[in-house]
Amino acid sequence: MDRQRRAGLLFVLPAVVYFGGVFLVPLVESVIGSFYRTVPGGLSQFVGTRLYVKVLTDPTFWQAVGNTLSLLVMSVPVTVVVALAVALGLHRLRSLEARSAWAAMYFLPFSVSLVAAALVWQWIYDPVYGVLNHALAGLGVPPLKWLQSLDLVRPSLAAVNVWARLGFDTMIFLAALQAIPAEYYEAAAIDGASAWQALRRITLPLLNPQIVMVAILELIFNFKIFDTVYATTQGGPAGASQTVIMLLYDTAFKYFRLGDASVMAVFVFVSLLLVTLLQWRLFRRQVEY
Amino acid sequence: MRGVRTVAVTAVVAMALAAPSSWAQPKKLVFWTHWEQNPEFNKFYETRGKDFGQKTGYEVQVVTVPYQGYEAKYLAALMGKSGAPDIFMGMTHHWCGQYDFCDKMPADLARTWGENLPKYMLNVGKWKGTRYGIPIEHGNFQQMYIDAELFKKAGLDPDKPPKTLDDWLAAMKKLTVLDAKGEPTQVGFALRHKGHPVGITDKFLPFAHAFGARMLSPNLEKATGFANSAEMVAALQFYSDLVNKHKVASTAFPTPEDAFGQKRAATIFRESWFFGWVKKNAPDVAFKVYALPCGKTCPGAGNLFPWTNMVAKSSPHKQAAWDFMKFISNAKDDLDQHQAQGILPVWTANLDSAYVKSRPDYQSTQEMLRQPVPPEYYHPKSNELATAFGEAVVAALYGKGQPKPLLDEAAAKMDRILRD
Numbered sequence: 001m002d003r004q005r006r007a008g009l010l011f012v013l014p015a016v017v018y019f020g021g022v023f024l025v026p027l028v029e030s031v032i033g034s035f036y037r038t039v040p041g042g043l044s045q046f047v048g049t050r051l052y053v054k055v056l057t058d059p060t061f062w063q064a065v066g067n068t069l070s071l072l073v074m075s076v077p078v079t080v081v082v083a084l085a086v087a088l089g090l091h092r093l094r095s096l097e098a099r100s101a102w103a104a105m106y107f108l109p110f111s112v113s114l115v116a117a118a119l120v121w122q123w124i125y126d127p128v129y130g131v132l133n134h135a136l137a138g139l140g141v142p143p144l145k146w147l148q149s150l151d152l153v154r155p156s157l158a159a160v161n162v163w164a165r166l167g168f169d170t171m172i173f174l175a176a177l178q179a180i181p182a183e184y185y186e187a188a189a190i191d192g193a194s195a196w197q198a199l200r201r202i203t204l205p206l207l208n209p210q211i212v213m214v215a216i217l218e219l220i221f222n223f224k225i226f227d228t229v230y231a232t233t234q235g236g237p238a239g240a241s242q243t244v245i246m247l248l249y250d251t252a253f254k255y256f257r258l259g260d261a262s263v264m265a266v267f268v269f270v271s272l273l274l275v276t277l278l279q280w281r282l283f284r285r286q287v288e289y
Numbered sequence: 290m291r292g293v294r295t296v297a298v299t300a301v302v303a304m305a306l307a308a309p310s311s312w313a314q315p316k317k318l319v320f321w322t323h324w325e326q327n328p329e330f331n332k333f334y335e336t337r338g339k340d341f342g343q344k345t346g347y348e349v350q351v352v353t354v355p356y357q358g359y360e361a362k363y364l365a366a367l368m369g370k371s372g373a374p375d376i377f378m379g380m381t382h383h384w385c386g387q388y389d390f391c392d393k394m395p396a397d398l399a400r401t402w403g404e405n406l407p408k409y410m411l412n413v414g415k416w417k418g419t420r421y422g423i424p425i426e427h428g429n430f431q432q433m434y435i436d437a438e439l440f441k442k443a444g445l446d447p448d449k450p451p452k453t454l455d456d457w458l459a460a461m462k463k464l465t466v467l468d469a470k471g472e473p474t475q476v477g478f479a480l481r482h483k484g485h486p487v488g489i490t491d492k493f494l495p496f497a498h499a500f501g502a503r504m505l506s507p508n509l510e511k512a513t514g515f516a517n518s519a520e521m522v523a524a525l526q527f528y529s530d531l532v533n534k535h536k537v538a539s540t541a542f543p544t545p546e547d548a549f550g551q552k553r554a555a556t557i558f559r560e561s562w563f564f565g566w567v568k569k570n571a572p573d574v575a576f577k578v579y580a581l582p583c584g585k586t587c588p589g590a591g592n593l594f595p596w597t598n599m600v601a602k603s604s605p606h607k608q609a610a611w612d613f614m615k616f617i618s619n620a621k622d623d624l625d626q627h628q629a630q631g632i633l634p635v636w637t638a639n640l641d642s643a644y645v646k647s648r649p650d651y652q653s654t655q656e657m658l659r660q661p662v663p664p665e666y667y668h669p670k671s672n673e674l675a676t677a678f679g680e681a682v683v684a685a686l687y688g689k690g691q692p693k694p695l696l697d698e699a700a701a702k703m704d705r706i707l708r709d
Contacts, residue, residue: 037709038387054709060680060702127541128553142470148483148540150687230357236483237540238683253361254487255673256387 027269033262047259055263063239064247067154071243072222074158079165079218080211086166087173088203103174107167114164118231121160122147125232147233153241160228165221169214176210177203212283216276223272244268318610320351321366321374323359324596326562330630334617341616347609349376364388367601375604376614380671381414381422381597387669391421392600392607398615405620405636409662413595422597423614427640428561428633430590431495432653433582437575439464439475439555450579454499454527457582461537464555473536479545479554480531480538482686486679487672491593492545493528493682494663495558498591499584500524503664504678505703512703516678517696520585525692529685540686550574560592561650565631578649580656591663593675670706677702 034051036044055061086106093099109117124132125146133143146156180203188198204211226245229235235242235250244264252261320334331351338349352374354362366373367390377384385391394402399420403411406424414422437447443463451457461477468474481492490504497504502520505512515521531538538554546563548554550571557563558581567574581588600610617626620638627634628644633654645651668674681699685692 043389122543126543128543143541145541148543150689233483234485236486236683238687238689239486239680249361250485250676253358253364254485254676255670256364256383257673 030262030265030269033258034266035259037259038256044259051259051263055260055267060239061244061247061264064242064244067239067241068223068225068243068245070154071158071161071225071241072219074155075161075165075222076215076218078158079162079169080215082162083166083169083214084173084207084211086170087177088199090170090174091177103167103171106170109164110167112164114227115231117164118160118228121163121228122232125156148237150237150240153233153237157225157228157232157241160232161222161225164228165218169218172210172214173207176207180206208283212279215283216279219275219279220272223268316347316606316609317350318347318376318606318613319374320349321354321363321377322351323354323356323378325353325356326566327630327632328353330626330632333622333626333629337617337622338613341613345609345612347606347613349613367603370603373601373603375606375610376598376600378425378596378598379422380595380667381416381599382667382669382671384599385416385421390599390602391416392602392604392611394420394422394600395611395615398611398618401615401618405638407635407637407640407658409590409658410595410635412665412667414597422599423618424595424597424635426561426596426632427627427635428650428654429592429594429596430657431492431558431560431581431588432650432657433579434549434557434559434563434567434576435579436549436552436555437577439552443555447577450577451582454496454582454584458531458535458537461531461556462535465535465537467536471536472541473539474553476539476542476548476554477537477556478531479542479548479557480540480686481545482532482538482540482683483543485676486683487593487675488679489683490675490679492558493525493679494591494593495581495588496528496584497521497524498588498663499581499586500527501585505664505666505668505674505707507664509666509668510707512674512678512707513700515700516703517693517700521696522692524584525682525685525696528682529688529692532686533688546570561633561648561654562631564649568631576649578653580653580660583660587660589660589663590657591665593666593671595667668707673706674703677706 035046035048037047037051039045090099090102090106093102124130127133127143127145127148130146132146137143144152146152184202184206185198188202193201224245225243226249229241229243229246230249233241235246245268248261248264248268251257251264318338322331324331331353334349334351338347342348363377363379363384367377367384367388373390381391394414402414402420402423406413407427410424410427413424414420433450435447435450440447440460443460445460445463451460464475464477465473466475481489494504497520500520500523502515502518502524504516504521506515532540542548542553545554545557546559546566549557550567552574564576564578567576598614600607600614604610620636623634623636624639624642624644627639633645633648633650634640634642639645645654648654666674677699681692681695684690684695689695
């Protein structure tokens, strides 16, 4: 091995060690653990694929998957579209100070602990004392049971997710927008392109890598959502907001079924991997002008 | 160069000699608890640990783990062994039954506790007949707290509480105030409807027991025929009717404790610690405590969370840990520790002490203890079983189905859990 190659390997070694220790080893442990059940007394027993059959035929598990997907569908497109809209708006601001101030305001929720944010939102959503119902009462809307309603709990949690993630996605889009050369827009203007045409033909194609990346990140974030749900509803009411990760947590640490929980972990990993690869393949296009 | 090395070696040796030897430092027994709401109770271990330290060289360090998610932390530590506590608080049937993390209690200490616990607590801390844990909370069963002012306003006598479920429901109707749209602004009963299904089961069980139902068979091996019995169906129908038909309880009030403290609910069923909570958080609520109302039978003094202190099997200081437990296993320490926090003491010798007699729940506690002991569900999978059952209860409260099919489904699921 030549010196340059060795140096390169040494540079990536810390990252490889970290990634291996924190991600790969637990992943391999989870895969192995999914073939063992814990019996009373704490011993493990090899059961082959029995736990896969058990978990994948359990209606509670599929209800949790359904809840997760429902939250994901409500959160991801809204977050991406709104973040893009905000970034476009910020990009049009001429004053750098104003742009920075607005960007910082949008980014602030991202820097707040999700548990703390969830608790604040719990108060906002409180059906009796919440500021949201108080404001709606001023408009003549009767009080709503945001987190205590089977129909409203997931949209309410999705709104919290959008609020929490908007700033981060906006920053990515804003940085990408600033990297698009102004000449493209000048050329388009000379050719008589409208603002809408410039957006469709220049901005969106050039933002494609960022849009794909943000969509994947949001997908992963929302699929793994735990903190906000755990702190606000604990999966209720009546299981209406129980997500896969919440069920996984309960299965592992409340019911002490580490094997079943490992099956769920493997399911989450494989699902995310497949969806990410699919998304990457379908939507990622190289655009050059 | 050689001179520099010699100086360095000398310096290291000198520093090593000058440093206090590790065996001269007090050794520590690490005690984990998740009773974050009871800091004075927890501090007692450290205070008495200092006295214990003077005799043995071992002091006690209390680590308070937040209740939310405590199981995950305990499990990780006890499995990892090296970061595990020497003594920890939890439920015996989980940590000693589902897992094998507990050391058996020495025979003489087990005898001491066997001779000094109230009868209904004798099984608390045991797994398969062997004692592992020390019960720490007497009065860990629900009683009826009433808001005396709201009772008076509704034309009810707060000194004559309802004794039967029928009378209780009639009183709840009088105590409920509806707005123009028919939604309650004040309810008779503060009902638990959110949070983990285990907690929802816990709060429903007194109603189930009052209807003569039980969640599992006496040998804890079967749910079908018990969790979905005719009595249980009737109990759940009664319970969900409180919200959906009579509207004497509401899902619009997020937490029952807050609703009671804010005078939006006239009654709540909670354990002995709740009187300290109301005093601290809602001092203007004039409350009284009574035994729970009876139905076909009386609900009795039962609980789903029998907390105990246990010694970790993997602890390198097991003997010292048990010695410390022996050191504080006496009537005086029991009274001092519980009184400091406003909890009922455990030892029978203290049940008629001046402190206990001065408490507002003294009479009601006596009355509850005279009732038949309700079913116990101290099974290693009690959390999972109570979750399956609680999902049916909460689904009925939210009108997701009728009690009978919901309980049939829950019973079948519970049987699968028991078989697995």
